[in-house]
Amino acid sequence: MKVLVIGYVWPEPRSSAAGYRMLSLLEAFRQQNWAVTYASPAERSIHRADLPALGIEEASINLNCSSFDQFIQALKPDIVMFDRFMMEEQFGWRVERYCPDALRLLDTEDLSCLRHARHHISKQTQQPCLEVPSDVLFGEHAKREVAAILRSDLTLMISPAEIDLLQNTFRVDSSLLHECPFMMTALPSASTETLPGHDQRKDFCMIGNFRHAPNWDAVLWMHHTIWPLIRKQLPGAQLNVYGAYPPPKANQLHNPAKGFNIKGWAECVDDVMRQSRINLAPLRFGAGLKGKLVDALACGTPSVTTSVGAEGMAGSQAWPQPIAETPEAFAEQAVALYRNQSQWLDAQQEGFRLYSDRFLFAPNAKRLIARLNELRHSLHQHRLQNFTGAMLRHHSMKSTQYMAQWIEAKNRNASRDD
Known part of the structure; x- marks a missing residue:
């Protein structure tokens, strides 16, 4: 055929x-x-x-x-x-x-x-x-x-x-x-045990093609409003923003002194996710399912997102990781998940189950x-x-x-x- x-x-x-x-x-x-x-x-x-x-x-x-x-x-x-x-x-x-x-x-x-x-x-x-x-x-x-x-x-x-x-x-x-x-490919049975743990990871990440309007809007919302609230509670925190085709206006947001780092193209998304403690996806609009959240599930990296980001991800079930709609709530959820190892582990394990239930090839x-x-x-x-x-x-x-x-x-x- x-x-x-x-x-x-x-x-x-x-x-x-x-x-x-x-x-x-x-x-x-x-x-x-x-x-x-x-x-x-x-x-x-x-x-x-x-x-x-x-x-x-x-x-x-x-x-x-x-x-x-x-x-x-x-x-x-x-x-x-x-x-x-x-x-x-x-x-x-x-x-x-x-x-x-x-x-x-x-x-x-x-x-x-x-x-x-x-x-x-x-x-x-x-x-x-x-x-x-x-x-x-x-x-x-x-x-x-x-x-x-x-x-x-x-x-x-x-x-x-x-x-x-x-x-x-x-x-x-x-x-x-x-x-x-x-x-997606199935998770190797040993991979979830060999992934870096909570204490072996650090920093936050964001990822998404800069040419996709919802991703660029999320970067701007994070930079202007949400990230300052997170840094106020975690003064040494770093956010690494990855994505294909960053325009000059995105690179202008790069500010290591404030922990906001525009990294651009990621050679390997899995490496980025596995090194990060938390994935942030502050999407204010969009449709479909979010590949960045699926990647994070596979890498054992809990995410904080909005109702737009979580829509449809878990099918008829509830999305098992934090959802927030306002900048204040988003920052609060991100900081709590970053600090609380027990909550982080629960979110990770629920993520593994969701990935295997919904997204296998x-x-x-x-x-x-x-x-x-x-x-x-x-x-x-x-x-x-x-x-x-x-x-x-x-x-x-x-x-x-x-x-x-x-x-x-x-x-x-x-x-x-x-």
Whole structure:
């Protein structure tokens, strides 16, 4: 069987959680001995994964260009996965036209319309934003994203909270959604015993790609408001802030005298986490699941986060580590966890249990592959039951198609004029 993944970007597993989640999906496909091709219109980054070394073909494709039509007709994939809804908008109609029998799979990474709506509210309140009024949520971004979900045969959702939102607020049928959290390697049985203990660790850490708006906002909130409160109680404390692509404005926050250290790129996230006593994730907005929290669980590093950070992480259970919404409460929780070895050990052990219950590769990959195989064998009936999706493909995809063809014609005429 052939799988084509149309990527918004080339996966960078050492730069973002989205990057290593994409690699785990590709690995799930490869373990079935499926032939996998990863294609993207993005520029190839220097930090991208070496996909050919993993047995995955690479292909560069162009937006608004009929060259993709020849490409997909030659490839003849059985499954096409769109990496985020923008890729479904761009290429979905071409896939449907030239490979109508291919299963169309959408991976949202996170529900970006929810992230954007929360960002809007958080800018007004300067507080963590979990609940979003309908008049803010139901904007153009949501209409586009939910339309792409309805047009797809199946959408992978990383967070159960977002599945609930899609089903109960946007009225998306459950048959179109599949929960697929981070799929991680199992913890070696000896690793939890050999990890550095409370007294062998020191300092706080933060980590996250600086290009991701929630992460940059978290750094600013920590620098301006929360960290001074922590330093007041722990005068010698150090915070090491890691993340890919730090801009000059981030480096300007570097201030060792105040214990606020911008470290930039982390060669190995696990090393950073294992050396740190506490992971801080003061997220005021965002969506999906937080890779930084999953990494911390695996490394036995307790975290302090907000309700936004903890959302969906523990499934139907409660997040087992401290949650705080205000700067004062956040600083209080961070200092208490830093000082109290017994509380720290309890949080660590609960974190190990959650990681093993929720985020292991084998059971999650097995459920995903079973769902895809089941859907492929009942695809015709499945599509008959999704009349709304068929209606959207009939109408809205025509506008997308004609816009793409107009841009292509315009670009072709411009090249002739040159």
